[in-house]
Amino acid sequence: MFVPFFCFIKEHAIERQQDLLYYYGGNHEIDLYQSDVRVLPEEWTGQFDAILEKGLLDAVYLSGGNNAEQAAQSLVRTLRPGGVFISVSGVVPEDQRKELFKDMEWVRDGSKDLKAGCFIFRKPLQDSVKTSSPSCSH
Numbered sequence: 177m178f179v180p181f182f183c184f185i186k187e188h189a190i191e192r193q194q195d196l197l198y199y200y201g202g203n204h205e206i207d208l209y210q211s212d213v214r215v216l217p218e219e220w221t222g223q224f225d226a227i228l229e230k231g232l233l234d235a236v237y238l239s240g241g242n243n244a245e246q247a248a249q250s251l252v253r254t255l256r257p258g259g260v261f262i263s264v265s266g267v268v269p270e271d272q273r274k275e276l277f278k279d280m281e282w283v284r285d286g287s288k289d290l291k292a293g294c295f296i297f298r299k300p301l302q303d304s305v306k307t308s309s310p311s312c313s314h
């Protein structure tokens with residue numbers, strides 16, 4: 177399974193993450209990369225089985241402009257078909273979250289969770305166009 181770790185500008189976050197991996201038993205099979213989530217490398221397209229973010233989407237949304245749209249497109253692009261995007265996020269308005277991930281299957285809707293919700297989306301196996309609001313199961 178290939179799961180990315182994202183951070184922005186702060187390369188030292190990679191070093192800190194490496195320290196933590198060694199501290200918790202030293203998993204040498206995890207590769208760490210630093211990238212701006214809005215412009216993930218083209219060669220990562222369709223590569224990831226799962227993406228987990230916590231607070232990243234919120235930070236990008238709060239930074240304004242169309243950064244959240246760019247980030248969502250970039251994240252979905254790098255998932256393989258059937259791949260899962262797990263998002264622990266609290267500040268993106270519900271209607272915008274639905275728009276950002278309208279082409280994803282909503283596996284879990286965390287909008288009723290306390291503070292930050294845990295949302296889980298699956299990339300459809302085949303391209304499909306949604307015509308209605310996402311349906312969610314808990």
Ligand SMILES: C[S@@+](CC[C@H](N)C(=O)[O-])C[C@H]1O[C@@H](n2cnc3c(N)ncnc32)[C@H](O)[C@@H]1O
Nearest residue numbers: 182183184186211212213214230231232235236
């Ligand atoms: C609220 S913090 C969450 C950090 C970490 N996931 C945690 O739970 O402690 C948001 C993170 O998003 C990063 N970030 C902001 N904009 C970004 C971007 N465009 N691309 C990648 N990371 C970004 C920030 O550098 C920061 O580390």
